[in-house]
Amino acid sequence: MNKLYLGAIVVTVLMLIATYVSFDFKHGSSDIVNQIAILGAVVLVIATIFVVVKYVRQMQTDTVTGELMDENWDGVGEYDNPVPTGWAIVFALTMIWGMWYYLVGYPVNAYSQIGEYNEDAKVLNDKFEAEYKHIVGDKLVEMGESVYLSNCAACHGLNADGIDGQAADLNVRIEKSVVKDAIENGSNNHLLGMEMPMPDRNGLFNMNTGALITDAEIDAVSAFVANGMSGAGADVFAGTCAACHGEDGKGMESVSPNIATYDSALVVNVIVEGKKGAIGTMPKMEVLNKKQKEAVAAYVQSLSN
Amino acid sequence: MFHWLEKNPFLFSVGVFLVIAFAGVITLIPSFAEASRPVIGTTPYSTLELAGRHVYIKNSCNACHSQLVRPFKSETDRYGDYSLSGEYAYDRPFLWGSKRTGPDLMRVGNYRTTEWHENHMMDPEALVPGSIMPGYKWMFTNLADIDTAYAEQITVTDFFGVPYNKAVPMKDGSTKTIFMGSTVEEARADALAEAKLVAADMKNQDVKDMVAKGQIPEIVAIIAYMNSLK
Incomplete structure (x- = not known):
């Protein structure tokens, strides 16, 4: 285990302790919003440290691989890497969603102020009927x-x-x-x-x-x-x-x-x-x-x- | 293939702007044009009503009263149907207001009467205990400016094609024609004829006498305007 991982663990633990200390368990622990907030803080600490460690490691150990493309701009080149699979899938999904939104989503499910008013009025009218009709x-x-x-x-x-x-x-x-x-x-x-x-x-x-x-x-x-x-x-x-x-x-x-x-x-x-x-x-x-x-x-x- | 675009950043920016602007124009303009068309049943203001509107503006009624019923149940229960943009087609400028110290007046003509306004303008607290609206006693003696109202009618007809002297469709399928005089004398006579109808429902003898003599106090004009807000 090198110094980077050790440092990461120390910082994580310190920040979790700081989170624990700053949270008022006596008054706050029964409140769902507080619980979600504290969970979010913990996830944020761990994720941040993880990402930082990943990229610092990459800077330390990564070596140049792949072929440069023909063009370069003032000597700055670009690798001719294939499109990452995950990115390609998300891109394709975005296009499908775009089609759906353009043809179905927006025309059919568009927000309308008057639509919201009608829904609102219906709920209140029903409530009035239920409570006061008789x-x-x-x-x-x-x-x-x-x-x-x-x-x-x-x-x-x-x-x-x-x-x-x-x-x-x-x-x-x-x-x-x-x-x-x-x-x-x-x-x-x-x-x-x-x-x-x-x-x-x-x-x-x-x-x-x-x-x-x-x-x-x-x-x-x-x-x-x-x-x-x-x-x-x-x-x-x-x-x-x-x-x-x-x-x-x-x-x-x-x-x-x-x-x-x-x-x-x-x-x-x-x-x-x-x-x-x-x-x-x-x-x-x-x-x-x-x-x-x-x-x-x-x-x-x-x-x- | 598109390197030439990347090499001409200014041209590229202009192109992007044009594409987005075009998309904006074709999505915004048609619906805006549709929504700003007068709603069936919306008519231009008559000369007297327009003079009353000027009294409304002159006294800053819009500082405390809005003219916009929002689409909320609590508002439609109190004031009637929510406002549509086309209902303001002949309002120049619109008087939406931004603060309701007093109630909304968009449809006040539906639920208040000439006599009520008459008493209320004289002494609001007598009718609405606790009201902080001041009395507007001078409206009973100041004369309404019919000539300016007529000038506005001519202007909006020439510049915006407001349909005076033309049949305007009403909600029940009939049509209504709002008269605009061809001379200022005709406009004055028309305003006076309308003022007489309003004054007939009023109780203040001084106002009745003034109208009988051919003068139009501001109160008559503003009541005509209030009654037209529906």
């Missing part, structure tokens, strides 16, 4: 509140009071001015997906009197509806509005919306269709998914009930 009751209201706060509160306010008339006050079903406006001007907000508009005051007859609804009657019935379907004006409601909105004001499917209380179908329809009425314009909220719309409906119902 929630009901308080959980649904809870979700509705959080959706409300991030999407609706900007106009309807944190307390759902409509911020001084900027949007509908969701703590009550309907305000008197809104009822009045609908009666006087008619209304069609596609609230239940229907095309038939509610007529304006020139199309609203009071069955009790057999004549068009009067200002006093509009006032009375508006107060009655805004008051939660109670108080004076019940007779006007029965004579004029009940034909479409039902005697209890709860609306009829595909005919009229519920004006006594909020119901899920109504709120969901307002979210889907938007609304333009006495208070102003509400945009469609297209970013919400089906369950979130139901949740907002549940939350809105919970406010006034």
